[in-house]
Amino acid sequence: MNTKPRAAYVHIPFCTQICHYCDFSKVFIKNQPVDDYLRALLEEIRAYEPGPIDTLYIGGGTPSALSAAQLEFLLEGLASIFDISQVQEWTLEANPGDLSQDKIEVMANAGLNRISLGVQTFNDRELRQIGRMHQEKDIYENIDRLKAAGFHNISIDLIYALPNQTMEQVKTNVQKALALDIPHMSLYSLILENHTVFMNRMRRGQLNLPQEDLEVDMFHYIINSLKEAGYDHYEISNFCRPGYESRHNLMYWDNAEYYGLGAGASGYLNGVRYRNHGPIRHYLNAVEAGNARVYEEKLSLKEQMEEELFLGLRKRAGISIQRFEQKFQRSFEEVYGAIVAQMLEEGLLIREGDRLRTSQKGLFLGDTVAERFILE
Ligand code: SF4
Structure with a gap:
């Protein structure tokens, strides 16, 4: 539903x-x-x-x-x-x-x-x-x-x-x-x-x-x-x-869904990332025709999991492993165990109970850390 x-x-x-x-x-x-x-x-x-x-x-x-x-x-x-x-x-x-x-x-x-x-x-x-x-x-x-x-x-x-x-x-x-x-x-x-x-x-x-x-x-x-x-x-x-x-x-x-409204806005609804027409005239015409969107992409499970990680790890509080498993019905260890172990060793991540978060060193590297979570 x-x-x-x-x-x-x-x-x-x-x-x-x-x-x-x-x-x-x-x-x-x-x-x-x-x-x-x-x-x-x-x-x-x-x-x-x-x-x-x-x-x-x-x-x-x-x-x-x-x-x-x-x-x-x-x-x-x-x-x-x-x-x-x-x-x-x-x-x-x-x-x-x-x-x-x-x-x-x-x-x-x-x-x-x-x-x-x-x-x-x-x-x-x-x-x-x-x-x-x-x-x-x-x-x-x-x-x-x-x-x-x-x-x-x-x-x-x-x-x-x-x-x-x-x-x-x-x-x-x-x-x-x-x-x-x-x-x-x-x-x-x-x-x-x-x-x-x-x-x-x-x-x-x-x-x-x-x-x-x-x-x-x-x-x-x-x-x-x-x-x-x-x-x-x-x-x-x-x-x-x-x-x-x-x-x-x-x-x-937290990788939650939201309405993106207006010219050039991006949104995330029902597993679909979308973007509206940018130029004002195009947007006005598109709304009149009943669909403001110019681009839509249904995310695969793999893409949703990747986004969960690289968005979640931007926060100092990091991500909850339990929440990941409930949301995607997959074992976190199976999906990300190997890469996480390696990054813990490199001092880029910190594991505290249920939470996985980025260290200060990892935070400085920003997107370089995020890219490591892209699944083969
Ligand atoms: S051009 Fe407009 S949107 Fe861009 S930074 Fe300046 S005020 Fe903000």
Whole structure:
């Protein structure tokens, strides 16, 4: 029997700027059919006839690029289609500088309870260099306003290993982040993606990125300072005060199913990973024709087991072997015994009772560890 997912990701693909490192599904908002898009989005969701949900995440793009009226239309629409009476976490991604008082009021009235703010760096020169519109002062102003409106579950994203960035600048960013007194932070190193301004500059030899050993030192510094300040490093890139793990993101790493809604969004339903049409016009036409999806893949048992491992091992809590065996009706020892034994010996994994987790060394290696779980 198929059960309905209790989590949903809603994609708002519009931005008021296009950042130099970004390869997400997004377009510049000016002259876009935003109202049509929001109507189509709600129509797509309605067709799923979703039940009660625990987590709802509105990401982008930049959801806060919507006007207060558009935001209100979206949030009221979502609340009327989903049963949000049991919602534990309802997040909206926002860019500093976008959050005017009227938008914050709309968000508070709708019942949102978590804000994820794309801070990236506190350094105005670095912000300009990566193509962001906001300035350091906007970060403080937005956070003050959010707190005054009763939002305390605030997360920020920070990027390190930016072009020309020094260790001193990373230290300053971390100190300023800690001074915000917020319960959650996500820290990512800059990744060069194809079809971005930064990738073009790199190819022309115009991008001076920190060497790999400096990047590793930066990551060590970040981990140690946040830990000292009482944050738990609960996933490769995520840190939180006790009890403030992102429930929605934990759902992904627990390999649970979820609705992926909107242009370019990916979802996981009934054992099928799917992706919606990305370009706005294609998406609008597809919703009108009754199927927003452009790609679907039914996962084999082998693929589901692989995903369970490489998503689960991103969390510091790791995976439960008992849960694996119940879910897949296979002996963990038979499937992964040999590779796990080898990785325990190499110091990449740690076994504690029912739980298998990644060591600090394994955590640094990230995807290299994950790849070892791909079955022949
Ligand atoms: S990083 Fe965010 S704000 Fe910048 S272009 Fe990408 S989606 Fe838009």
